[in-house]
Amino acid sequence: MRSRLLITLLLLLFGLPFGLLGLLAVGEHWRFPAALPPAYSLDALRSLLAADNDLLLGLGRSLLLAGTVALLATAGGFGLARAITRSRWATRWEAASYLPYALPPVLLAVLIQPFVIRLHLSGSVGGVLLGLLLVALPFATLLLRSFWSAQITEYEHLARTLGCTPRQAMRRVLLPLAGPLLRTTLVQTFLLSWFDFGLTNVLSVGKVHTLTVQVFAYVGEANAQLAAVASLLLLLPPAVLLLLNKSALLRKP
């Protein structure tokens, strides 16, 4: 009985956001004190299919940005984790990797903004990409550090002794072994970038309209319907990733 009550309570707690956002997305002229919308319409969702729809463009922009950050951070982090493991100052490099990851993204954006302006990247996708990489790259490096153990080095040596070139050892031995951890890193760095609002908003000066920036803009315009549609779009990729691999969401460096 108590167990059922707890399950119902948690189902309600975690299901309610989807229910309320769904109602807001399809509800028309829903004003206080009505407890439910007087009319329902799929117009806001249907308009997503129009080619010049702002939300659709925002979705594409966010996907492209988060995908690029995830790919660059994972690939870079893999090489950097190896270089750090082999370095004489591995512990110091590891401690240094916590630096940008330790500061809140908005504070980091505020600190680096003068240099982003000098590089003429302020308000551009390039500036946002640099800011996001500054957080995602050390995160990926720390996460992938655990892969480069003594055992992996021995596997690599074995492959080389048996005649593999460095490239073959990487392609045929190391990458397949690192596969699960690389997938986890891709997922986590993608989400890190996908969820970001503060850093993007500060560095883009509101000019790079990712989905999170759009949600905030719609909230500011008191357009709850479009804010709800954008919020539901934001929940979509993480939900797909959760269905595919939930353990990838939990691992911490």
Added chain:
Amino acid sequence: MSDVPFRSGRSLLASRSLLALYGLLVVGLPLAGLAYALLGSVGLAGPLAAGFTGRYWQALGTDKDLLYAALYSGWVAGASVGISTALALLLVLRAQPTLRRWPLPGLLYVPLLMPSLVVGFYLFQLLSRTGWLSRISFRLGLIPRLESFPELVQDGAGIGIILAHVLLTFPFFTLLFRAIYQETRLDEYRQLTLTLGASRGQFRRRVAGPVLLRRAAPTLLLSFIATLGAYDIPLLLGRPYPQMLSVYIATRLQRFDLRELPAAYLAGFLVAAGLLGLISLLLRLIRQTQVR
């Protein structure tokens, strides 16, 4: 390392160049930003730099806004992490069999896929005076008018902000505690303590609770630091005064009055330095846990 035989001079050079670039990005850029903020706070950098001045630092003694923002952030972070930890401990220690039942194992992952901005927007729509709960209360006759609904968002105590953070973190803490519970074989310790005559309550208070909290301490502290610097949720659910640290600094930097910049740089520098101090404490804690 013992892998020297297979390392050519070229790969060593590539490795060093890669690390140098990495150092420039992850250490150089934030530290340069920190130095710029420090110089800006003494009038040596920034658009209106006019030579050294200590007046912005002296003004710290009279300007209490930064102190209030820090105290407010500390309160919100402490309350959020405290409530989340208590809830997660309660679930793991008192409802262990239920946590294994469908659909809870999957359900606890759901908040991990919610961006904090979306949670902020959702709670605003749910808890504000024109929100869903207020509408339902009004329809049910529980409140006679709009103003009778309690102020749960954009309130002075930060209830809305705390609730949002609890909603996001307590499921994660539950998953973490459950993993530690299994990893440290606490179930076997439970059998042992019960055999030795302890009660279930004593096992929870004296064995399981301390073990879970000690093992999870670095993550709990990390969550505290992350909440301390939270931006999205307090921006939506907070008041213009008092503000949380990140919102306070970002707002001051984005004002049109450029004369405000040195004070904003000073706030940014102090907060960043404080957080880095906390992180170094965290790293020491992690190392101690590993040694144990």
